[in-house]
Amino acid sequence: MKKLAVSAFFALIFLSGCSFEIDRSAMTPEERFKYAMSLYEDESYLDAIAEFESILIQYPGSTIAADAQYYLAMSRFKREEFLMAAYEFSKLINTLKASNYIKDAQFMLADCYYELSPDYTLDQKYSEKGIEEFQVFINFFPTDPKVEEAERKIAELNDKLAEKLYSNAVTYENMGMKGAAIEYYGFVVEKYHDSKYSSEATYNKLLLLVDRRRFKEALKESELFLSRYKGNPNTAKVEQIREDLLKMPQMTAKP
Secondary structure (H helix, E strand, C coil): CHHHHHHHHHHHHHHHHHHCCCCCCCCCHHHHHHHHHHHHHCCCHHHHHHHHHHHHHHCCCCCCHHHHHHHHHHHHHHCCCHHHHHHHHHHHHHHCCCCCCHHHHHHHHHHHHHHHCCCCCCCCHHHHHHHHHHHHHHHHCCCCCCHHHHHHHHHHHHHHHHHHHHHHHHHHHHCCCHHHHHHHHHHHHHHCCCCCCHHHHHHHHHHHHHHCCCHHHHHHHHHHHHHHCCCCCCHHHHHHHHHHHHHCHHHHCCC
16 A cells, blocks of 8 residues: 555656646746756757747847847857857857857857867868958957967967878878979968978978979078078078088079
């Protein structure tokens, strides 16, 4: 009898829980948003997405429309749905230009592309887009505390782009295609001179120019290296190459 009573008690709790549902139809837009935010703060992002989307459909011109749009995008971001999050942040920026969320939305838009950026061996369109959007953030909000983080992430994405070009140059060099290797090392230096691959690309290009007896170009490259990469581990080697080049008769002969 006691066992039957306990079972009935738990069954009653279960049925009560199943029948309980918040009536959102009687809520004001502000109450509806507050409810959606409670889901967001509880990390119930999928349910929060449904609520924010519903708010935007039912109350598109309300005072909480921008809030709902921003947190819809943030919910997507939290779920690592970065492409969809980027779409929602872009929508806020393009359609709610007077919103107080514009600055944060611009940073988060860039951060979506940063998260989408793949290994350097793959297509780098998202890396390029991330750099572009972080730069927009820096240009429009130059005094914001997040500028430092934006600059750091731009540098990281630039390194990835530089690594892709540098890897191509090394591949060409290993295949004996020295002309193409020189060209690609040059691309690294021209496009990503602030990257961590720039000094090594300049050094490798210099060695290939000497190897191909393009001595005047090699001399210019050595001078570029010494002026740009002071204190580099290869500095002594480059100084010696420059000295050897200057001693060559064809380098000292008058035209």
